[in-house]
Amino acid sequence: MTERYGPRDRVYDLFRRWQRDGTWARTVTRLQAEADAKGLITWDVNADSTVCRVQQHAAGRGERGLLIRAGRLPAA
Template sequence: MGRGDLSDGQWAVLEPMLPVAVLGRPPLGRRRLIDGIRWRVRTGAPWRDLPSEYGPWQTVYGLFRRWQRDGTWPALLTRLQARTDEAGLITWEVNVDSTICRAHQHAAGARRDGQAQKEPPGGTRTEPEDHALGRSRGGFTTKIHLACEQRQRPLSLLVTAGQRGDSPQFTAVLEGIRVPRTGPGRPRVRPLRVRG
């Protein structure tokens, strides 16, 4: 197990939540592929620079995109949040903040029409018209707005163009909090306290 890879305990929680693969060849080892995806997201390196211990980069990227298009990633997050809330591990005192990320120079060449790209964005959410890229003092940037609870577990995430203000997005980030209950009942959407 490499630094940052899933522990046996984490894998025991995650594995039953994964979609069942029925068709095609047997999977290469989902744990290894998911660790590869996590490595790439954590480091920000190109897919082609993925260490060989995680398998062929094309296979890892293929799983990432397939699950992105069919909504598996948000569904996994929702299931994990529901499980965590059921165990009483979510502190409903929420912090909301944002940060700016500098966009790569190649982002400036993105097509205006996402569906005309070589590989359309896909996923369960629609791509913003501006691809969440905008101009600010720092140049070409994206802004990430996040609501998380006291133990640093994410509850809601919103990505906007870099020049967007924090205050107008505050309500949208709070409205994105939706933790379902494992039993009957409506999802939990209201924190006890909010810090911005």
């Protein structure tokens, strides 16, 4: 690596500078746009359960859930 790109600390310094100033983000965005225009990317949507939330009533936290836990309503 040293022969081709120079000293490691210089390579790292450039990498960090480009990361901080947004060069890498712009590069990825442009490459994705070009690949998408050529039909080379299939965009899929993925939902991870760690980011899904249930509406409060479905989670038993609404008024009915509170009344059931307080013993004022039957659970069924």
